[in-house]
Amino acid sequence: MKKLDIIFKTLMSLTIVIFITSCEIDSFAESDEHSFGEIIAPSNVQITANVVGQDADNPNGDGSGEVEFTVTADNAISYKFVNGDAETVKADGKITYTFTSLGVNSYTISAIAMGAGGTTSSQNITVDVLVSYVPPAELIAALTTGTWKMSKDEKGHLGVAAGLNADNSANAANWGAPIPWWWSADPLAKVNTAIYDDRYTFSDWDADAGKGKFSFNVGPDGAIFGKEEPMKADLGGDRGATSTGDPNYEYEFYPYENYEVEFTIVPFTARWDWNQDGKYEDTSAGQEIYPGEKIIFSGKGFLGFYVGNQEFFIWERSDTRIRYTTIGFDGNSWHGIINNE
Template identity: 35%
Template sequence: MKIAKYLKATFLLAVLAFLGCQENDYTFGEIIAPSNIQITAEIVGADDANPNGDGSGVVNFKATADNTISYKYVFDGVETVALSGETSISFSSLGLNSYTITVVAAGTAGVSSTKSIQVDVLSTYAPPEALISKLYGYDPATPNAVTSRTWKIQSVKAGHFGLGPIGGSTPTEWYSAGIEEKAGVGMYDDRFVFSSDGTFTYVTNGDIFGRSPHIVNDLGPNTAGSANGADIENYAFADYTESYTLTAPGGVEIISLSGNAFIGYYSGGNHQYEIFERETPNEMIVRTTDGTPEFDWWFIIVSE
Protein backbone atom coordinates (compact mmCIF):
# COMPACT_ATOMS: atom_id res chain seq x y z
CA MET A 1 0.00 0.00 0.00
CA LYS A 2 2.80 2.40 0.85
CA ILE A 3 4.42 1.71 -2.53
CA ALA A 4 1.11 2.33 -4.34
CA LYS A 5 0.57 5.60 -2.49
CA TYR A 6 4.13 6.64 -3.31
CA LEU A 7 3.65 5.86 -7.00
CA LYS A 8 0.36 7.78 -7.08
CA ALA A 9 1.98 10.81 -5.42
CA THR A 10 4.92 10.69 -7.82
CA PHE A 11 2.59 10.46 -10.82
CA LEU A 12 0.51 13.41 -9.54
CA LEU A 13 3.61 15.58 -9.07
CA ALA A 14 4.80 14.71 -12.58
CA VAL A 15 1.43 15.70 -14.07
CA LEU A 16 1.41 18.99 -12.16
CA ALA A 17 4.96 19.75 -13.27
CA PHE A 18 4.03 19.01 -16.88
CA LEU A 19 0.98 21.26 -16.72
CA GLY A 20 3.06 24.00 -15.10
CA CYS A 21 5.55 23.82 -17.93
CA GLN A 22 2.73 24.01 -20.46
CA GLU A 23 1.27 27.15 -18.84
CA ASN A 24 4.62 28.97 -19.10
CA ASP A 25 5.40 27.93 -22.66
CA TYR A 26 5.12 31.39 -24.22
CA THR A 27 5.87 31.70 -27.93
CA PHE A 28 5.83 34.44 -30.56
CA GLY A 29 4.18 32.17 -33.08
CA GLU A 30 5.62 32.15 -36.56
CA ILE A 31 8.33 34.78 -36.93
CA ILE A 32 8.04 36.48 -40.30
CA ALA A 33 10.32 39.31 -41.40
CA PRO A 34 8.56 42.49 -42.60
CA SER A 35 8.30 42.64 -46.38
CA ASN A 36 6.96 44.75 -49.22
CA ILE A 37 8.20 48.03 -47.72
CA GLN A 38 6.80 51.00 -49.61
CA ILE A 39 7.99 54.57 -49.00
CA THR A 40 6.40 57.72 -50.34
CA ALA A 41 7.92 61.18 -50.02
CA GLU A 42 5.88 64.37 -50.34
CA ILE A 43 8.16 67.38 -50.77
CA VAL A 44 6.27 70.36 -49.38
CA GLY A 45 5.42 72.85 -52.12
CA ALA A 46 6.46 70.58 -54.99
CA ASP A 47 4.63 71.04 -58.28
CA ASP A 48 5.41 70.89 -61.99
CA ALA A 49 7.22 74.22 -61.85
CA ASN A 50 9.02 73.45 -58.56
CA PRO A 51 9.68 69.69 -58.45
CA ASN A 52 12.07 70.01 -55.50
CA GLY A 53 9.71 71.95 -53.27
CA ASP A 54 9.01 75.51 -52.18
CA GLY A 55 12.42 76.01 -50.57
CA SER A 56 11.25 75.21 -47.04
CA GLY A 57 13.20 71.92 -47.11
CA VAL A 58 10.36 69.96 -45.49
CA VAL A 59 9.47 66.45 -46.69
CA ASN A 60 6.58 64.32 -45.40
CA PHE A 61 7.30 60.59 -45.48
CA LYS A 62 4.95 57.61 -45.24
CA ALA A 63 6.05 53.98 -45.00
CA THR A 64 3.95 50.82 -45.20
CA ALA A 65 4.94 47.15 -45.05
CA ASP A 66 3.53 43.69 -44.45
CA ASN A 67 3.96 41.95 -41.07
CA THR A 68 5.17 45.13 -39.38
CA ILE A 69 4.64 46.42 -35.83
CA SER A 70 6.50 49.74 -35.97
CA TYR A 71 8.83 51.87 -38.08
CA LYS A 72 11.78 54.15 -37.62
CA TYR A 73 13.53 56.51 -40.01
CA VAL A 74 17.30 56.87 -40.14
CA PHE A 75 18.92 59.95 -41.63
CA ASP A 76 22.45 61.21 -41.09
CA GLY A 77 22.93 58.80 -38.19
CA VAL A 78 19.81 59.99 -36.35
CA GLU A 79 16.94 57.58 -35.69
CA THR A 80 13.34 58.77 -35.41
CA VAL A 81 10.63 56.38 -34.20
CA ALA A 82 7.38 56.55 -36.20
CA LEU A 83 5.00 53.85 -35.01
CA SER A 84 2.42 54.74 -37.66
CA GLY A 85 5.02 54.92 -40.42
CA GLU A 86 4.55 58.65 -40.96
CA THR A 87 7.00 61.44 -40.15
CA SER A 88 8.33 64.75 -41.45
CA ILE A 89 11.97 65.66 -41.89
CA SER A 90 13.34 69.17 -42.40
CA PHE A 91 16.45 69.51 -44.56
CA SER A 92 18.23 72.79 -43.93
CA SER A 93 21.35 72.68 -46.12
CA LEU A 94 20.93 75.59 -48.50
CA GLY A 95 20.53 74.86 -52.18
CA LEU A 96 19.43 71.72 -53.99
CA ASN A 97 20.74 68.60 -52.26
CA SER A 98 20.19 64.83 -52.45
CA TYR A 99 19.46 62.92 -49.25
CA THR A 100 19.17 59.20 -48.50
CA ILE A 101 16.66 58.14 -45.86
CA THR A 102 16.37 54.57 -44.59
CA VAL A 103 13.21 53.04 -43.16
CA VAL A 104 13.54 50.20 -40.65
CA ALA A 105 10.36 48.12 -40.39
CA ALA A 106 10.22 46.04 -37.20
CA GLY A 107 8.20 42.84 -36.82
CA THR A 108 7.68 40.20 -34.14
CA ALA A 109 10.57 39.05 -31.95
CA GLY A 110 12.65 42.04 -33.05
CA VAL A 111 13.16 40.88 -36.63
CA SER A 112 13.40 43.80 -39.07
CA SER A 113 13.79 44.76 -42.72
CA THR A 114 15.07 47.97 -44.29
CA LYS A 115 14.61 50.01 -47.41
CA SER A 116 16.09 53.35 -48.49
CA ILE A 117 14.83 56.20 -50.61
CA GLN A 118 16.62 59.20 -52.10
CA VAL A 119 15.02 62.63 -52.30
CA ASP A 120 16.23 65.81 -53.99
CA VAL A 121 15.18 68.78 -51.89
CA LEU A 122 15.57 72.53 -52.33
CA SER A 123 16.17 74.66 -49.24
CA THR A 124 16.34 78.43 -49.58
CA TYR A 125 15.16 79.49 -46.13
CA ALA A 126 17.39 81.75 -44.07
CA PRO A 127 15.82 82.47 -40.65
CA PRO A 128 15.31 86.15 -39.85
CA GLU A 129 17.85 87.85 -37.64
CA ALA A 130 15.22 88.64 -35.02
CA LEU A 131 14.44 84.94 -34.60
CA ILE A 132 17.99 83.66 -34.27
CA SER A 133 18.97 86.55 -32.01
CA LYS A 134 16.17 85.54 -29.70
CA LEU A 135 16.63 81.79 -29.98
CA TYR A 136 20.38 81.49 -29.49
CA GLY A 137 21.81 84.99 -29.07
CA TYR A 138 23.01 85.69 -32.61
CA ASP A 139 24.98 88.94 -32.84
CA PRO A 140 25.42 90.45 -36.33
CA ALA A 141 28.65 92.07 -35.13
CA THR A 142 30.17 88.58 -34.70
CA PRO A 143 28.12 86.43 -37.09
CA ASN A 144 30.44 83.40 -36.91
CA ALA A 145 30.61 83.22 -33.13
CA VAL A 146 29.14 80.13 -31.46
CA THR A 147 26.41 81.36 -29.15
CA SER A 148 23.59 79.75 -27.20
CA ARG A 149 20.63 80.54 -24.98
CA THR A 150 18.96 78.45 -22.30
CA TRP A 151 15.18 78.18 -22.10
CA LYS A 152 12.67 76.73 -19.65
CA ILE A 153 8.91 76.44 -19.20
CA GLN A 154 7.44 79.77 -18.05
CA SER A 155 5.75 78.19 -15.03
CA VAL A 156 4.94 81.50 -13.31
CA LYS A 157 2.49 82.44 -16.06
CA ALA A 158 -0.97 80.90 -16.45
CA GLY A 159 -1.34 78.96 -19.69
CA HIS A 160 2.33 77.99 -19.84
CA PHE A 161 1.24 74.43 -20.70
CA GLY A 162 -1.94 72.97 -22.10
CA LEU A 163 -3.75 71.44 -25.03
CA GLY A 164 -6.29 72.18 -27.71
CA PRO A 165 -7.59 70.90 -31.03
CA ILE A 166 -5.16 70.13 -33.82
CA GLY A 167 -4.70 73.24 -35.92
CA GLY A 168 -6.57 75.45 -33.45
CA SER A 169 -5.84 79.17 -33.26
CA THR A 170 -6.31 79.68 -29.50
CA PRO A 171 -3.48 78.53 -27.21
CA THR A 172 -4.45 75.98 -24.53
CA GLU A 173 -8.08 76.13 -25.65
CA TRP A 174 -9.18 72.87 -23.98
CA TYR A 175 -6.88 72.79 -20.97
CA SER A 176 -4.65 75.50 -19.55
CA ALA A 177 -2.29 74.89 -16.64
CA GLY A 178 -2.37 77.39 -13.80
CA ILE A 179 0.68 79.03 -12.28
CA GLU A 180 3.09 76.34 -11.01
CA GLU A 181 0.32 73.74 -11.41
CA LYS A 182 2.73 71.05 -12.61
CA ALA A 183 5.36 71.52 -9.91
CA GLY A 184 7.13 68.30 -8.94
CA VAL A 185 6.31 66.24 -12.04
CA GLY A 186 9.68 66.57 -13.80
CA MET A 187 8.98 69.57 -16.05
CA TYR A 188 9.90 72.88 -14.42
CA ASP A 189 13.52 72.03 -13.65
CA ASP A 190 14.24 71.04 -17.27
CA ARG A 191 16.36 73.31 -19.45
CA PHE A 192 16.54 73.50 -23.26
CA VAL A 193 19.70 74.92 -24.82
CA PHE A 194 19.66 76.08 -28.44
CA SER A 195 23.10 76.73 -29.93
CA SER A 196 24.11 78.50 -33.11
CA ASP A 197 25.93 75.37 -34.31
CA GLY A 198 22.58 73.56 -34.61
CA THR A 199 22.78 71.52 -31.42
CA PHE A 200 19.91 71.17 -28.99
CA THR A 201 20.82 70.10 -25.45
CA TYR A 202 18.20 69.02 -22.95
CA VAL A 203 19.08 69.11 -19.24
CA THR A 204 16.58 66.86 -17.47
CA ASN A 205 17.94 66.95 -13.93
CA GLY A 206 17.18 63.24 -13.80
CA ASP A 207 13.55 63.02 -14.86
CA ILE A 208 10.98 64.28 -17.37
CA PHE A 209 7.22 64.59 -17.87
CA GLY A 210 5.32 62.93 -20.71
CA ARG A 211 2.29 61.21 -22.13
CA SER A 212 1.52 57.51 -22.27
CA PRO A 213 1.88 55.47 -24.42
CA HIS A 214 4.20 57.67 -26.49
CA ILE A 215 6.87 58.19 -23.85
CA VAL A 216 7.13 54.44 -23.17
CA ASN A 217 6.88 53.37 -26.81
CA ASP A 218 9.57 55.82 -27.92
CA LEU A 219 11.90 56.15 -24.93
CA GLY A 220 11.57 52.76 -23.22
CA PRO A 221 9.79 51.21 -20.21
CA ASN A 222 8.89 53.42 -17.27
CA THR A 223 11.19 52.29 -14.45
CA ALA A 224 10.69 55.03 -11.87
CA GLY A 225 7.91 57.43 -12.85
CA SER A 226 4.34 57.61 -11.60
CA ALA A 227 1.29 57.21 -13.83
CA ASN A 228 -1.36 59.90 -13.40
CA GLY A 229 -4.10 59.28 -15.92
CA ALA A 230 -2.48 59.51 -19.35
CA ASP A 231 0.54 61.34 -17.91
CA ILE A 232 3.75 59.80 -16.62
CA GLU A 233 5.38 62.03 -14.03
CA ASN A 234 9.06 61.95 -13.07
CA TYR A 235 9.99 59.46 -15.79
CA ALA A 236 13.70 58.75 -15.27
CA PHE A 237 15.70 60.11 -18.20
CA ALA A 238 19.24 61.41 -18.62
CA ASP A 239 20.44 64.62 -20.26
CA TYR A 240 20.87 64.37 -24.02
CA THR A 241 21.98 66.32 -27.07
CA GLU A 242 20.32 66.27 -30.49
CA SER A 243 20.12 68.78 -33.34
CA TYR A 244 17.52 71.19 -34.65
CA THR A 245 16.65 73.03 -37.84
CA LEU A 246 14.60 76.14 -38.57
CA THR A 247 12.20 76.24 -41.50
CA ALA A 248 9.15 78.25 -42.51
CA PRO A 249 6.87 76.26 -44.83
CA GLY A 250 4.08 78.55 -45.98
CA GLY A 251 5.55 81.32 -43.84
CA VAL A 252 4.99 79.39 -40.57
CA GLU A 253 8.19 79.24 -38.50
CA ILE A 254 9.02 75.71 -37.34
CA ILE A 255 11.66 74.32 -34.98
CA SER A 256 12.32 70.70 -35.97
CA LEU A 257 14.13 68.57 -33.38
CA SER A 258 16.03 65.45 -34.37
CA GLY A 259 15.55 61.96 -32.95
CA ASN A 260 13.17 61.87 -29.99
CA ALA A 261 14.05 65.35 -28.74
CA PHE A 262 11.19 67.40 -27.30
CA ILE A 263 10.32 70.50 -25.29
CA GLY A 264 8.76 70.27 -21.83
CA TYR A 265 6.33 67.36 -22.22
CA TYR A 266 6.98 64.25 -24.30
CA SER A 267 4.04 63.54 -26.62
CA GLY A 268 5.67 61.75 -29.56
CA GLY A 269 4.66 63.00 -33.00
CA ASN A 270 7.03 64.50 -35.55
CA HIS A 271 8.99 66.57 -32.99
CA GLN A 272 8.23 69.78 -34.86
CA TYR A 273 7.28 72.89 -32.88
CA GLU A 274 5.47 75.75 -34.55
CA ILE A 275 6.48 79.16 -33.25
CA PHE A 276 3.03 80.64 -32.69
CA GLU A 277 4.19 83.92 -31.14
CA ARG A 278 7.60 85.45 -30.36
CA GLU A 279 6.85 89.14 -29.87
CA THR A 280 6.94 89.07 -26.06
CA PRO A 281 10.51 89.82 -24.86
CA ASN A 282 12.41 86.66 -23.83
CA GLU A 283 9.36 84.45 -24.44
CA MET A 284 7.94 82.28 -27.19
CA ILE A 285 4.69 80.36 -27.52
CA VAL A 286 5.18 77.06 -29.35
CA ARG A 287 3.00 74.07 -30.10
CA THR A 288 3.34 70.52 -31.37
CA THR A 289 0.93 67.78 -32.42
CA ASP A 290 1.13 64.52 -30.46
CA GLY A 291 1.78 61.12 -31.96
CA THR A 292 -1.80 59.82 -31.85
CA PRO A 293 -2.58 62.43 -33.38
CA GLU A 294 -5.18 63.74 -30.94
CA PHE A 295 -4.19 67.14 -29.56
CA ASP A 296 -1.96 70.14 -30.10
CA TRP A 297 0.19 70.72 -27.01
CA TRP A 298 1.08 74.32 -26.16
CA PHE A 299 4.02 75.75 -24.23
CA ILE A 300 5.25 79.15 -23.16
CA ILE A 301 9.03 79.04 -22.88
CA VAL A 302 11.24 81.77 -21.46
CA SER A 303 14.98 82.35 -21.79
CA GLU A 304 17.16 82.61 -18.71
Protein backbone atom coordinates in the same frame (compact mmCIF):
# COMPACT_ATOMS: atom_id res chain seq x y z
CA MET B 1 17.06 -5.80 1.97
CA LYS B 2 14.76 -3.07 3.21
CA LYS B 3 17.39 -0.52 2.24
CA LEU B 4 17.60 -1.94 -1.30
CA ASP B 5 13.81 -1.81 -1.58
CA ILE B 6 13.82 1.90 -0.66
CA ILE B 7 16.56 2.62 -3.23
CA PHE B 8 14.62 0.71 -5.91
CA LYS B 9 11.40 2.63 -5.20
CA THR B 10 13.29 5.94 -5.26
CA LEU B 11 14.84 5.13 -8.64
CA MET B 12 11.43 4.13 -10.02
CA SER B 13 9.94 7.42 -8.81
CA LEU B 14 12.70 9.42 -10.46
CA THR B 15 12.22 7.49 -13.70
CA ILE B 16 8.49 8.24 -13.68
CA VAL B 17 9.11 11.95 -12.99
CA ILE B 18 11.69 12.15 -15.78
CA PHE B 19 9.34 10.34 -18.17
CA ILE B 20 6.41 12.62 -17.32
CA THR B 21 8.57 15.73 -17.61
CA SER B 22 9.95 14.58 -20.95
CA CYS B 23 6.46 13.92 -22.25
CA GLU B 24 5.31 17.34 -21.13
CA ILE B 25 8.26 19.08 -22.80
CA ASP B 26 7.80 17.12 -26.04
CA SER B 27 4.08 17.83 -25.98
CA PHE B 28 4.72 21.57 -25.44
CA ALA B 29 7.23 21.64 -28.29
CA GLU B 30 4.78 20.00 -30.69
CA SER B 31 1.99 22.39 -29.67
CA ASP B 32 4.36 25.32 -30.03
CA GLU B 33 5.36 24.13 -33.48
CA HIS B 34 1.77 24.10 -34.70
CA SER B 35 0.67 27.35 -32.99
CA PHE B 36 3.13 29.62 -34.78
CA GLY B 37 2.71 28.23 -38.27
CA GLU B 38 4.94 29.20 -41.15
CA ILE B 39 6.84 32.46 -40.64
CA ILE B 40 6.87 34.51 -43.82
CA ALA B 41 9.21 37.46 -44.16
CA PRO B 42 7.91 40.71 -45.69
CA SER B 43 8.43 40.98 -49.42
CA ASN B 44 7.79 43.34 -52.32
CA VAL B 45 8.95 46.37 -50.31
CA GLN B 46 8.13 49.58 -52.19
CA ILE B 47 9.10 53.07 -51.01
CA THR B 48 8.04 56.29 -52.70
CA ALA B 49 8.92 59.93 -52.05
CA ASN B 50 6.88 63.06 -52.68
CA VAL B 51 9.11 66.15 -52.63
CA VAL B 52 6.74 68.94 -51.64
CA GLY B 53 6.35 71.53 -54.39
CA GLN B 54 8.04 69.39 -57.02
CA ASP B 55 6.98 70.06 -60.61
CA ALA B 56 8.53 70.56 -64.05
CA ASP B 57 9.86 73.98 -63.06
CA ASN B 58 10.96 72.90 -59.57
CA PRO B 59 12.38 69.37 -59.86
CA ASN B 60 13.84 69.47 -56.33
CA GLY B 61 10.82 70.96 -54.59
CA ASP B 62 9.68 74.38 -53.46
CA GLY B 63 12.66 75.05 -51.19
CA SER B 64 10.91 74.05 -47.96
CA GLY B 65 12.95 70.84 -47.72
CA GLU B 66 9.85 68.82 -46.92
CA VAL B 67 9.54 65.27 -48.31
CA GLU B 68 6.73 62.76 -47.69
CA PHE B 69 7.75 59.09 -47.73
CA THR B 70 5.43 56.08 -48.04
CA VAL B 71 6.40 52.41 -47.81
CA THR B 72 4.31 49.31 -48.50
CA ALA B 73 5.10 45.59 -48.38
CA ASP B 74 3.45 42.19 -48.39
CA ASN B 75 3.22 40.40 -45.01
CA ALA B 76 4.42 43.44 -43.04
CA ILE B 77 3.19 44.22 -39.53
CA SER B 78 4.87 47.61 -39.15
CA TYR B 79 7.60 49.76 -40.70
CA LYS B 80 10.74 51.55 -39.60
CA PHE B 81 12.33 54.54 -41.34
CA VAL B 82 16.04 55.25 -40.99
CA ASN B 83 17.34 58.75 -41.70
CA GLY B 84 21.01 58.90 -40.76
CA ASP B 85 21.18 58.01 -37.06
CA ALA B 86 17.46 58.58 -36.49
CA GLU B 87 15.06 55.61 -36.54
CA THR B 88 11.29 56.01 -36.43
CA VAL B 89 8.64 53.26 -36.33
CA LYS B 90 5.41 53.98 -38.23
CA ALA B 91 2.62 51.43 -38.30
CA ASP B 92 1.01 53.04 -41.36
CA GLY B 93 4.25 53.26 -43.34
CA LYS B 94 4.15 57.05 -43.74
CA ILE B 95 6.53 59.76 -42.54
CA THR B 96 7.49 63.33 -43.43
CA TYR B 97 11.05 64.60 -43.12
CA THR B 98 12.08 68.24 -43.35
CA PHE B 99 15.66 68.63 -44.53
CA THR B 100 17.52 71.81 -43.68
CA SER B 101 20.92 71.94 -45.43
CA LEU B 102 20.90 74.90 -47.83
CA GLY B 103 20.99 74.27 -51.57
CA VAL B 104 20.28 71.00 -53.39
CA ASN B 105 21.44 67.93 -51.49
CA SER B 106 20.93 64.18 -51.83
CA TYR B 107 19.43 62.18 -48.98
CA THR B 108 19.09 58.40 -48.68
CA ILE B 109 16.25 57.02 -46.56
CA SER B 110 15.95 53.35 -45.62
CA ALA B 111 12.55 51.74 -45.09
CA ILE B 112 12.42 48.47 -43.16
CA ALA B 113 9.32 46.30 -43.32
CA MET B 114 8.91 44.27 -40.13
CA GLY B 115 7.06 40.96 -40.15
CA ALA B 116 6.21 37.96 -37.98
CA GLY B 117 8.90 36.40 -35.83
CA GLY B 118 11.20 39.40 -36.14
CA THR B 119 11.70 39.00 -39.88
CA THR B 120 12.56 42.11 -41.89
CA SER B 121 13.08 43.28 -45.45
CA SER B 122 14.29 46.70 -46.54
CA GLN B 123 14.50 49.13 -49.42
CA ASN B 124 16.36 52.42 -49.88
CA ILE B 125 15.46 55.56 -51.78
CA THR B 126 17.58 58.61 -52.60
CA VAL B 127 16.05 62.03 -53.21
CA ASP B 128 17.49 65.37 -54.27
CA VAL B 129 15.97 68.18 -52.22
CA LEU B 130 16.22 71.96 -52.46
CA VAL B 131 16.35 74.00 -49.26
CA SER B 132 16.19 77.76 -49.68
CA TYR B 133 14.62 78.80 -46.38
CA VAL B 134 16.73 80.92 -44.03
CA PRO B 135 15.29 81.48 -40.52
CA PRO B 136 14.88 85.09 -39.39
CA ALA B 137 18.14 86.43 -37.99
CA GLU B 138 16.38 87.96 -34.99
CA LEU B 139 14.88 84.59 -34.04
CA ILE B 140 18.26 82.87 -34.16
CA ALA B 141 19.80 85.70 -32.14
CA ALA B 142 17.07 85.49 -29.50
CA LEU B 143 17.17 81.70 -29.20
CA THR B 144 20.94 81.52 -28.88
CA THR B 145 21.16 84.24 -26.23
CA GLY B 146 21.04 83.17 -22.61
CA THR B 147 19.04 80.30 -21.12
CA TRP B 148 15.29 79.62 -21.41
CA LYS B 149 12.80 78.30 -18.85
CA MET B 150 9.04 77.96 -18.37
CA SER B 151 7.36 81.33 -17.79
CA LYS B 152 5.90 80.03 -14.52
CA ASP B 153 4.59 83.39 -13.25
CA GLU B 154 2.47 83.95 -16.36
CA LYS B 155 -1.14 82.86 -16.88
CA GLY B 156 -1.28 80.25 -19.65
CA HIS B 157 2.36 79.17 -19.45
CA LEU B 158 0.96 75.65 -19.90
CA GLY B 159 -2.32 74.66 -21.50
CA VAL B 160 -4.24 72.39 -23.84
CA ALA B 161 -6.81 72.66 -26.63
CA ALA B 162 -8.02 70.61 -29.58
CA GLY B 163 -5.72 69.59 -32.39
CA LEU B 164 -7.44 70.03 -35.74
CA ASN B 165 -7.14 69.12 -39.40
CA ALA B 166 -7.86 71.49 -42.26
CA ASP B 167 -11.46 70.27 -42.10
CA ASN B 168 -11.63 70.87 -38.32
CA SER B 169 -11.30 67.17 -37.48
CA ALA B 170 -8.86 66.02 -34.82
CA ASN B 171 -5.55 64.77 -36.16
CA ALA B 172 -2.08 64.65 -34.62
CA ALA B 173 -0.46 65.60 -37.94
CA ASN B 174 -1.78 69.14 -37.77
CA TRP B 175 -1.75 72.03 -35.35
CA GLY B 176 -4.48 73.02 -32.97
CA ALA B 177 -5.68 76.46 -31.97
CA PRO B 178 -3.08 79.03 -30.88
CA ILE B 179 -4.77 79.54 -27.50
CA PRO B 180 -5.33 76.83 -24.84
CA TRP B 181 -9.08 77.18 -24.35
CA TRP B 182 -9.63 73.76 -22.69
CA TRP B 183 -7.25 74.43 -19.81
CA SER B 184 -4.83 77.29 -19.10
CA ALA B 185 -2.41 77.12 -16.17
CA ASP B 186 -2.49 79.79 -13.49
CA PRO B 187 0.84 81.21 -12.30
CA LEU B 188 2.87 78.56 -10.43
CA ALA B 189 0.12 75.98 -11.05
CA LYS B 190 2.65 73.15 -11.40
CA VAL B 191 5.00 74.09 -8.59
CA ASN B 192 4.75 70.54 -7.22
CA THR B 193 6.20 69.00 -10.38
CA ALA B 194 9.65 68.78 -11.96
CA ILE B 195 9.07 71.34 -14.72
CA TYR B 196 10.08 74.69 -13.25
CA ASP B 197 13.77 73.95 -12.66
CA ASP B 198 14.33 72.68 -16.23
CA ARG B 199 16.55 74.90 -18.40
CA TYR B 200 16.84 75.04 -22.20
CA THR B 201 19.85 76.37 -24.14
CA PHE B 202 20.10 76.88 -27.91
CA SER B 203 23.62 77.31 -29.32
CA ASP B 204 26.09 76.80 -32.19
CA TRP B 205 23.75 77.70 -35.05
CA ASP B 206 25.22 76.58 -38.41
CA ALA B 207 23.54 78.61 -41.15
CA ASP B 208 24.79 76.39 -43.99
CA ALA B 209 23.62 73.18 -42.33
CA GLY B 210 20.46 74.83 -41.03
CA LYS B 211 20.80 73.41 -37.54
CA GLY B 212 22.21 74.07 -34.09
CA LYS B 213 22.60 72.46 -30.65
CA PHE B 214 19.91 72.24 -28.00
CA SER B 215 20.79 71.41 -24.39
CA PHE B 216 18.23 70.36 -21.79
CA ASN B 217 19.21 70.61 -18.12
CA VAL B 218 16.80 68.75 -15.83
CA GLY B 219 17.78 70.83 -12.79
CA PRO B 220 18.50 69.81 -9.18
CA ASP B 221 15.53 67.42 -8.99
CA GLY B 222 16.90 65.23 -11.81
CA ALA B 223 13.44 64.81 -13.31
CA ILE B 224 10.99 66.03 -15.96
CA PHE B 225 7.19 66.38 -16.19
CA GLY B 226 4.87 64.89 -18.80
CA LYS B 227 2.27 62.38 -19.90
CA GLU B 228 2.65 58.79 -18.72
CA GLU B 229 1.93 57.01 -22.02
CA PRO B 230 4.47 58.71 -24.31
CA MET B 231 7.09 58.85 -21.57
CA LYS B 232 6.93 55.09 -21.02
CA ALA B 233 6.93 54.43 -24.76
CA ASP B 234 9.67 56.90 -25.76
CA LEU B 235 11.96 57.43 -22.79
CA GLY B 236 12.49 54.02 -21.23
CA GLY B 237 9.55 52.66 -19.26
CA ASP B 238 8.44 54.17 -15.96
CA ARG B 239 12.00 54.48 -14.55
CA GLY B 240 10.52 53.95 -11.11
CA ALA B 241 8.26 56.99 -11.36
CA THR B 242 4.72 56.97 -9.94
CA SER B 243 1.85 58.02 -12.19
CA THR B 244 -0.84 60.40 -10.99
CA GLY B 245 -3.37 57.93 -12.40
CA ASP B 246 -6.89 58.79 -13.50
CA PRO B 247 -7.83 61.24 -14.95
CA ASN B 248 -4.55 62.86 -16.06
CA TYR B 249 -2.08 59.97 -16.09
CA GLU B 250 1.05 62.09 -15.72
CA TYR B 251 4.51 61.64 -14.26
CA GLU B 252 5.14 64.70 -12.10
CA PHE B 253 8.71 63.61 -11.34
CA TYR B 254 10.05 61.34 -14.07
CA PRO B 255 13.77 60.59 -13.48
CA TYR B 256 15.79 61.81 -16.45
CA GLU B 257 19.26 63.02 -17.35
CA ASN B 258 20.63 66.14 -19.02
CA TYR B 259 20.89 65.72 -22.77
CA GLU B 260 21.94 67.46 -25.97
CA VAL B 261 20.32 67.11 -29.40
CA GLU B 262 20.16 69.13 -32.62
CA PHE B 263 17.46 71.62 -33.53
CA THR B 264 16.33 73.02 -36.85
CA ILE B 265 13.91 75.79 -37.80
CA VAL B 266 11.52 75.51 -40.73
CA PRO B 267 8.73 77.74 -42.05
CA PHE B 268 5.16 76.97 -41.11
CA THR B 269 1.90 78.65 -42.07
CA ALA B 270 -1.25 78.25 -39.99
CA ARG B 271 -4.74 78.96 -41.28
CA TRP B 272 -6.74 80.34 -38.39
CA ASP B 273 -9.41 82.94 -37.73
CA TRP B 274 -11.80 83.85 -34.91
CA ASN B 275 -15.17 82.10 -34.81
CA GLN B 276 -18.39 83.32 -33.21
CA ASP B 277 -17.46 81.79 -29.86
CA GLY B 278 -14.33 83.89 -29.63
CA LYS B 279 -12.09 80.88 -30.27
CA TYR B 280 -9.57 80.28 -33.01
CA GLU B 281 -10.59 77.84 -35.71
CA ASP B 282 -9.37 76.80 -39.15
CA THR B 283 -10.82 79.02 -41.87
CA SER B 284 -11.04 75.95 -44.15
CA ALA B 285 -10.73 78.29 -47.12
CA GLY B 286 -7.00 77.92 -47.59
CA GLN B 287 -6.41 81.48 -46.42
CA GLU B 288 -2.82 81.59 -45.19
CA ILE B 289 -3.11 84.11 -42.42
CA TYR B 290 -0.41 83.18 -39.92
CA PRO B 291 3.11 82.66 -41.30
CA GLY B 292 5.57 81.60 -38.66
CA GLU B 293 8.28 79.15 -37.71
CA LYS B 294 8.52 75.65 -36.34
CA ILE B 295 11.35 74.29 -34.19
CA ILE B 296 12.17 70.62 -34.78
CA PHE B 297 14.37 68.67 -32.35
CA SER B 298 16.29 65.52 -33.21
CA GLY B 299 16.01 62.41 -31.04
CA LYS B 300 13.55 62.91 -28.20
CA GLY B 301 14.21 66.61 -27.69
CA PHE B 302 11.33 68.70 -26.35
CA LEU B 303 10.29 71.81 -24.46
CA GLY B 304 8.29 71.96 -21.22
CA PHE B 305 5.71 69.21 -20.72
CA TYR B 306 6.49 65.94 -22.55
CA VAL B 307 3.67 64.73 -24.81
CA GLY B 308 5.62 62.73 -27.39
CA ASN B 309 6.33 65.23 -30.18
CA GLN B 310 9.57 66.88 -31.26
CA GLU B 311 8.00 69.67 -33.36
CA PHE B 312 7.02 73.01 -31.80
CA PHE B 313 5.16 75.74 -33.66
CA ILE B 314 5.87 79.32 -32.59
CA TRP B 315 2.76 81.49 -32.25
CA GLU B 316 4.39 84.53 -30.68
CA ARG B 317 7.98 85.53 -30.12
CA SER B 318 10.15 88.35 -28.88
CA ASP B 319 13.76 88.54 -27.77
CA THR B 320 12.84 87.16 -24.34
CA ARG B 321 9.55 85.26 -24.72
CA ILE B 322 8.16 82.49 -26.97
CA ARG B 323 4.65 81.04 -26.99
CA TYR B 324 4.46 77.64 -28.69
CA THR B 325 2.22 74.67 -29.46
CA THR B 326 3.01 71.00 -30.01
CA ILE B 327 0.64 68.17 -30.93
CA GLY B 328 0.63 65.38 -28.37
CA PHE B 329 0.34 61.62 -28.65
CA ASP B 330 -3.39 62.11 -28.03
CA GLY B 331 -3.93 64.49 -30.96
CA ASN B 332 -4.48 67.51 -28.71
CA SER B 333 -2.53 70.76 -29.01
CA TRP B 334 -0.36 71.35 -25.94
CA HIS B 335 0.76 74.88 -25.24
CA GLY B 336 3.65 76.48 -23.43
CA ILE B 337 5.38 79.79 -22.83
CA ILE B 338 9.09 80.05 -22.18
CA ASN B 339 11.11 83.12 -21.29
CA ASN B 340 14.77 84.01 -21.25
CA GLU B 341 16.68 84.29 -17.99
